[in-house]
Amino acid sequence: MNVVIIGGDAAGMSAAMQLSRKRKDASITVLEKGAVYSYAQCGLPYFIGGEVAKSDELIARPVSFFREKAGIDARIYHEVTSVDASGQQVHGTNLENGEAFTVDYDMLLVASGAGSIFPPFEGKDLEGIHLLKTIPDAEKIVEDMKEDVLNVTVIGGGYIGLEVAENLAKDGRKVRIIDLMERVGNVYDAEISEKIQEEAERHNIELVLKEKVQSFTGENGRVDGVVTDQGSYPSDMVIVAIGVKPNTGFLDGTGVHLHPSGAVLVNPYMETNIAGIYAAGDCATQFHRVKQKDDFVPLGTHANKQGRIAGINMAGETKAFQGIVGSSVMQFFDLAIGKTGLSEQEAKDEGIDYSVIGYDSAAIAHYMPENAPLFIRMMKDNKTDKLIGMQAIGKRGVDKRIDVAATAIYHGMTTEEMENLDISYAPPFNTAWDPVQQGARRL
Template sequence: MTHYVIIGGDAAGMSAAMQIVRRNPEHAEVTTLERGGIYSYAQCGLPYVIEGSVAQTADLVARSRETFREKYGIDARIYHEVQRIDLEKQHVHGIDLERDQAFSIPYDKLLIATGADPIVPPLPGNDVEGVHTLKTIPDLEHLQRELRQHRQVTIVGGGYIGLELAEAFATQQIPVRLVEQNDQLAKMFDDDMAPLLLEEAKAQGIEVVFNKTVTELKAGADGRVNTLYANDEAFPTNLVIFATGIKPNTSFLHDTGIELNEKGAIHVDAQMKTNISNVYAAGDCAMQYHRIKEQHDYLPLGTHANKQGRVAGTNMVGVKKPFQGVVGTSIFRFLRLTAARTGVSEKEAEALGIPAESVFYTGTDIAGYFTDKKPLHIKLVYRTDHHLLLGAQIIGESGVDKRIDVLATALFHSMSMDEFEDLDLSYAPPYNGVWDPMQQAARRVR
């Protein structure tokens, strides 16, 4: 009997656990250790409970702890926080938070799938009442309770989560302010695309403050936040949400010899193995190989976590399966717009020393003679030496999702701009023009 221990009970951890029990049901003993009290829930769906598209937090749970225990025979534990790993003796040590008791569990093979924690800047007042992050279902439920009385919202950070939260509050007619330390929203987009998001924010009544770094939060006499200070400017608010990024939850590994990058993400090979025998890692605590950059990167997304977990579990039972890497595809909705990107941006290509140029094209999502057509703003990035497609960004009201996936597929298979132009894509006037606007953009490269 092989004893598998998995630290983390969400996407990567439970994808791996399911592979183990399905591929090796008679000889596997699986123990999963979850720091919180909920297994396998959709973190990406949290803002949409506020927005109203998801009725309740229970709908975000894919499989309950009881399902894992009773149906699949997994020893799924909750409120078990791992604090230390003895790599020589192959033991995991931690604290049972419910009983306030230490535990120690031996393993034959170990998967670290501890995810990532929200980053809250170390500034005065960051722990007063009314200051939040949004990463877990309990985080969301706490926020929802406060929203019943406090509806003057300030979001710190204009990235994916910040924009999704701003959309959620604006949809519910809750006044919202975004404070961003850079000079644009969505810094993962190039500066010639991001203004489209700012225009939409302003059109929908969202206040946006650029080039401001939050320095302090102050509470009123009731102990609740009432003022946010950013570069000595005061902003009244009674609810603050930090959406300033996440960091790998790996602080308990720093003295183990497990190789980490400068952000604390775990180095893994294609089989999700770390540099330590019998220890694997997957998900938001681990790195991913970027096929376009041709180097390891840190791109924490649910899609990557599920795939890496599946690959890790398969390899842990002795079936070789490599993780094929990522091309950096992401998408989000912001009010009436959808924004998506894949590959590398123009500024990323420049930072990597890749000879690159870009082409910009505005087309329509369907045939241009339809009265209800919507504009599609498309940017393609390509190598100047042999016209290899490097990346794409698309912003529009309709048709963004299907096109970014076509571009992601093209990137995965290292297509040139000429090859992309020759793709046989579907056409009928209610769905597209006779030349897809992506290919219209590619045709402008000569």
């Protein structure tokens, strides 16, 4: 059985390892456009800021492991340009020598991930303008951060933009965030993102909001400014972090069905509508258990799970992906910020009759010296009393509460059922009534 996997990161290699263990008769070929396999994309901002000393520390397993230990034909610099679904062939270009290649398959897994969005801004090819998606991207940024690079502009105030801004500021740079939206952290409700904004300003990050980037200026081939529809901003370096889009262009003409986001539509077994073709990870959809429909939420946790499930099913066993509830957590200076389930805007978009409350609580007992404020927003479906969303922000205790709420939402618990949860308590760890249960009682 010839198996071809497009993409050598989380989803692709999770699937490859399942196949190598379960199907000894499988000949597995992985086609990776870059040179690095199985790396931690989420750790890239921390390498830029120096918290992670070497980029190699972000690599879970080198390509040599897959070749020598798992018997996988793990290729590098092999860019796939098209797929012949009827002839069951993958076509592409070897970027090292420019030669075309063709690989036959019996089963194909599309695990090509997502690429950074980079609009056609005038001057986008100037030196000092960077994207951040891969280890080579991060290495270029670090190499470019010379002593005279003091003023850095980050375009985009989402997860990556905020984490990059934090790490650059900690490294002693003057940082500015430009975003088209009216607030940073726009995936969160306003009460949460306002607190993120306060934290940014407290650490002297300049926020330029509701402005549209139009072009970059520069002298001698290097960027020296960013121009928006309302002004211009001097910049020694620019990092563009405005989002990602699925790498699925090479599927044109195959008949594979795509989500409006461009991600490959898959069923619970990671199958596409074309027999023998599977997809997983940041290039595929994830079923959202609250929305009860396919969604596009590209996160490493989903990619690893989906890749494993794809590999198990391609090996001839049966396992279904159970869906997501939209959980995430991030650090921003002294704060942790978490989200699970729906935001208030998503609840409105889904036409749900909901109630929502925002309230102040405490991470641990108020009399303990390490206590810190914890702000929570909790939302329920009025018709079913089920918890459908929660967000939290504070110096400590955020991740614990988000994970409790994520578990409750995953299993469709009502707020009354949440009151009855037996959650651990001792003054250094919690309050007698956990903050999540405090909200459940009040909703």
